[in-house]
Amino acid sequence: MPKPSDRAKADFTSLLPDDPSVAARPMFGNLAAFVSGNMFSGLFGDDLFVRISVADREALLQEGGADFAPMAGRPMKGYVTLPPGWSDRPAATRQWIDRALEMTRALPAKVAKPKEAAKKAARKAKR
Numbered sequence: 745m746p747k748p749s750d751r752a753k754a755d756f757t758s759l760l761p762d763d764p765s766v767a768a769r770p771m772f773g774n775l776a777a778f779v780s781g782n783m784f785s786g787l788f789g790d791d792l793f794v795r796i797s798v799a800d801r802e803a804l805l806q807e808g809g810a811d812f813a814p815m816a817g818r819p820m821k822g823y824v825t826l827p828p829g830w831s832d833r834p835a836a837t838r839q840w841i842d843r844a845l846e847m848t849r850a851l852p853a854k855v856a857k858p859k860e861a862a863k864k865a866a867r868k869a870k871r
Contacts, residue, residue, distance in 0.1 A: 752792075759838050791825045
């Protein structure tokens with residue numbers, strides 16, 4: 745699993761909206777941004793990916809982006825990496841992140857799965 749550079753992490757964090765509903769947290773050694781529990785953007789190594797609509801996907805692919813595939817040959821549906829050099833184009837990159845945030849904000853909030861200990865306690869209580 746590729747790890748992001750300190751510069752990529754700093755650049756990514758600086759481009760995230762100053763919005764209390766947005767949370768950035770580590771994910772598989774990388775950094776990802778979430779809204780209502782749903783991931784909308786993140787780093788995979790030094791590559792930045794966003795969650796976007798089908799129409800926006802086509803536009804981003806034409807700009808030089810690529811389908812986001814953390815495992816070779818297995819792209820994550822709905823996610824596209826920005827073209828290399830995204831940190832040198834902060835205004836354009838921020839627009840893609842903002843689009844991803846707005847699209848993802850419209851999704852239903854993710855409900856946290858209960859912890860294993862809570863599941864075991866619930867099973868014992870039923871006995």
